[in-house]
Amino acid sequence: MNNEGLSSSSQPDAKASGLEGVLFADTRLSQVDGEHGELIIAGTRAETLAESVEFEIVAARLLELGTDVPEPDLSARLARARVAAYAAVPALSDSLRIPDAMDALLAAIAQARTGRDPISVLAALPVYVAAGARLRAGLPAIAPSATRRHAEDFLAMLDLPTDAARARALNVYLVTVSDHGLNASTFAARVVASTGSDVVSSIVAALGALKGPLHGGAPGPVLDMLDATQDTEPRIWLESELAAGRRIMGMGHRIYRVRDPRAFVFERALVRLERQLASEQGGSAVTAIMQRLAQARRVEHAAETLLSERHPERPLRANVEFYTALLLEALGIPRALFSATFAVGRCAGWLAHVAEQRRTGKLVRPSARYVGPRPAPRLE
Ligand code: COA
Numbered sequence: 001m002n003n004e005g006l007s008s009s010s011q012p013d014a015k016a017s018g019l020e021g022v023l024f025a026d027t028r029l030s031q032v033d034g035e036h037g038e039l040i041i042a043g044t045r046a047e048t049l050a051e052s053v054e055f056e057i058v059a060a061r062l063l064e065l066g067t068d069v070p071e072p073d074l075s076a077r078l079a080r081a082r083v084a085a086y087a088a089v090p091a092l093s094d095s096l097r098i099p100d101a102m103d104a105l106l107a108a109i110a111q112a113r114t115g116r117d118p119i120s121v122l123a124a125l126p127v128y129v130a131a132g133a134r135l136r137a138g139l140p141a142i143a144p145s146a147t148r149r150h151a152e153d154f155l156a157m158l159d160l161p162t163d164a165a166r167a168r169a170l171n172v173y174l175v176t177v178s179d180h181g182l183n184a185s186t187f188a189a190r191v192v193a194s195t196g197s198d199v200v201s202s203i204v205a206a207l208g209a210l211k212g213p214l215h216g217g218a219p220g221p222v223l224d225m226l227d228a229t230q231d232t233e234p235r236i237w238l239e240s241e242l243a244a245g246r247r248i249m250g251m252g253h254r255i256y257r258v259r260d261p262r263a264f265v266f267e268r269a270l271v272r273l274e275r276q277l278a279s280e281q282g283g284s285a286v287t288a289i290m291q292r293l294a295q296a297r298r299v300e301h302a303a304e305t306l307l308s309e310r311h312p313e314r315p316l317r318a319n320v321e322f323y324t325a326l327l328l329e330a331l332g333i334p335r336a337l338f339s340a341t342f343a344v345g346r347c348a349g350w351l352a353h354v355a356e357q358r359r360t361g362k363l364v365r366p367s368a369r370y371v372g373p374r375p376a377p378r379l380e
Pocket residue numbers: 018213214215216218246247248249250251252253254255307311314316319320321
């Protein structure tokens with residue numbers, strides 16, 4: 001398949017189609033192996049990448065792969081672009097005050113009239129997410145710093161602790177979610193890019209897709225689930241959710257048939273964060289992290305057992321969102337910002353895919369089978 005639009009060897013049942021197994025593009029950006037639970041981003045396994053590099057490096061590698069333009073000094077450019085994005089905050093304040101964090105981010109990105117190139121867009125996301133959160137709370141926005149790294153600066157703009165342990169944990173998060181094959185938001189970005197539209201429009205489309213609870217909107221509901229099962233037997237609560245026709249958030253995945261490899265990365269990051277904070281500070285925040293982790297493992301086990309009884313044919317295991325919820329909560333990021341924080345990391349992949357798609361020069365335009373009413377036959 002050479003980026004010729006969508007193709008499939010066999011025609012799927014169109015009614016049920018989520019384009020499973022349809023090969024759409026050759027990509028150099030990431031590979032998701034759902035059978036073995038392996039994620040490769042820009043040539044390196046996600047767990048290795050998460051432990052070894054800053055978000056800026058991954059973004060540079062992805063953008064370079066997407067565009068063939070080396071970005072050796074992305075850190076400095078990104079930092080300068082954050083400062084530039086902040087200058088637009090007063091003009092965007094009405095958009096940033098929109099109550100839903102994703103709606104606010106979407107509106108601000110679409111409205112910003114300056115800096116519509118990839119680096120500017122990548123830099124603008126954390127600035128607008130943080131500024132929006134502050135403005136909605138009736139507080140002044142906090143300016144970014146050109147001397148901080150992306151992850152640390154995001155925490156600082158949210159007025160959260162920026163110690164090395166927390167900055168590292170957020171960096172692990174941003175690196176790990178930076179790209180993930182042709183997920184729904186990346187596909188949305190590529191479809192828009194294929195029409196020849198601008199970068200910002202692709203990112204707005206991707207944000208709209210990411211907002212959905214079946215994609216990037218699950219971590220908030222995962223915490224709601226952990227809250228709801230705090231004092232009860234998880235299985236009883238989970239059964240009542242399924243009986244009400246609802247899905248268990250943070251469980252199941254379109255591609256993975258094993259536990260999502262990113263869940264392991266975040267679990268390890270949480271344990272390390274707890275240990276580092278315990279040795280440096282001690283205190284109740286540390287206990288809270290371990291209690292949450294222990295409870296999450298209980299709920300995950302109960303959900304996995306229950307879902308395997310309901311769907312013995314299809315393994316439904318914890319996905320990235322399950323431990324995203326815990327990691328972001330441990331950093332003090334409010335749950336209303338979880339999806340927007342996901343966007344801060346994933347934007348690197350979106351931009352690289354947009355560039356890759358543009359180079360194909362091919363419009364994406366699948367077909368639908370018409371099953372609606374037909375007019376009466378023409379009278380000859
Ligand atoms: N809870 C309960 N049932 C689930 C489930 C979940 N989390 N995930 C899948 N299922 C069930 C479906 O109800 C369906 O059952 P049916 O065949 O009896 O109707 C079956 O498993 C297949 O589901 P389907 O929607 O076809 O699979 P998919 O590949 O399209 O779904 C997700 C992938 C991620 C959308 C799905 O697993 C889900 O909704 N998970 C919860 C939301 C979430 O965590 N999203 C973040 C993803 S990273």
